[in-house]
Amino acid sequence: MLQPSQSSPVSLATARGVFRVTIDGDAGAPALILSNSLGTTLEMWDPQVAAFSEHHRLIRYDTRGHGGSPVTPGPYSFADLGQDVLAVLDALGVARAAFCGISMGGHTGLWLGIHAGSRFNAIAVCNSAALIGTAQGWNDRAAMVREGGQAAMQSLAASSPARWFSADFVSAQPAIVERAKHWIAAIAPQGYAACCEALAASDLREDLHRIKTPTLLLAGAADPVTTVADAQAMQQGIAGAQLAVIPASHLSNLEAPQAFDQAVLRFLSTPQPSA
Numbered sequence: 720m721l722q723p724s725q726s727s728p729v730s731l732a733t734a735r736g737v738f739r740v741t742i743d744g745d746a747g748a749p750a751l752i753l754s755n756s757l758g759t760t761l762e763m764w765d766p767q768v769a770a771f772s773e774h775h776r777l778i779r780y781d782t783r784g785h786g787g788s789p790v791t792p793g794p795y796s797f798a799d800l801g802q803d804v805l806a807v808l809d810a811l812g813v814a815r816a817a818f819c820g821i822s823m824g825g826h827t828g829l830w831l832g833i834h835a836g837s838r839f840n841a842i843a844v845c846n847s848a849a850l851i852g853t854a855q856g857w858n859d860r861a862a863m864v865r866e867g868g869q870a871a872m873q874s875l876a877a878s879s880p881a882r883w884f885s886a887d888f889v890s891a892q893p894a895i896v897e898r899a900k901h902w903i904a905a906i907a908p909q910g911y912a913a914c915c916e917a918l919a920a921s922d923l924r925e926d927l928h929r930i931k932t933p934t935l936l937l938a939g940a941a942d943p944v945t946t947v948a949d950a951q952a953m954q955q956g957i958a959g960a961q962l963a964v965i966p967a968s969h970l971s972n973l974e975a976p977q978a979f980d981q982a983v984l985r986f987l988s989t990p991q992p993s994a
Contacts, residue, residue: 733806739787740780744772750816751775754824758903760786766976784910793913801830819843832930845937848949849923857919861912876904885968927956934960935986939967
């Protein structure tokens with residue numbers, strides 16, 4: 720069952736706009752920043768707050784185009800989304816942090832590992848890939864949302880459970896599934912479309928070798944969107960990367976929170992240096 724947030728969101732002024740952020744845990748503890756998936760908000764991490772904030776200063780934020788963070792004209796790029804993470808850390812006075820992101824958030828982590836690795840002690844890339852989907856598919860979805868507006872977001876919400884969760888989980892946990900559908904239905908179409916366009920344009924496969932920060936690649940065994948094979952391919956490209964597979968579909972932190980927490984916290988507590 721999803722647990723409520725331990726702290727209330729605040730509006731954080733940064734060099735790149737005002738972002739909706741929550742902070743939990745001891746202010747003196749090592750920082751850990753979490754990055755949400757496409758079509759969700761920082762509340763997607765509610766199940767992780769208690770465990771992750773026990774030993775970390777836990778920072779959650781709404782990605783640009785989502786929730787209460789800036790909805791600026793698109794298209795966005797992962798340079799935009801990565802620089803947003805750095806701006807949030809700068810505004811909080813955090814020089815170095817650990818990072819954990821799911822799907823789009825995980826792809827943001829790859830970009831940060833490539834371009835700003837010195838700012839991170841460890842990076843957990845969850846249910847993601849160096850190339851997610853196809854440019855045509857993402858651009859078609861962006862066009863549909865731009866044209867259809869909030870009605871198109873409602874349609875995406877209706878179809879999202881099949882992409883995000885296993886059929887067994889949808890049957891067993893309808894309240895969690897409905898809450899997740901509400902997140903995507905409420906996203907601003909312009910922001911969602913601009914993030915789709917960022918995904919359409921980003922292929923990081925040839926740059927993975929530049930990641931020197933200790934990296935965890937976490938995959939859901941039943942994920943149809945970013946597969947175990949995608950995680951294995953990234954592992955081949957990132958020297959020293961660890962691989963964890965847990966019994967879940969795409970939003971694995973919601974479907975298998977205990978296994979997710981254990982895998983990420985084990986990695987963060989004993990990160991292995993990259994080769």
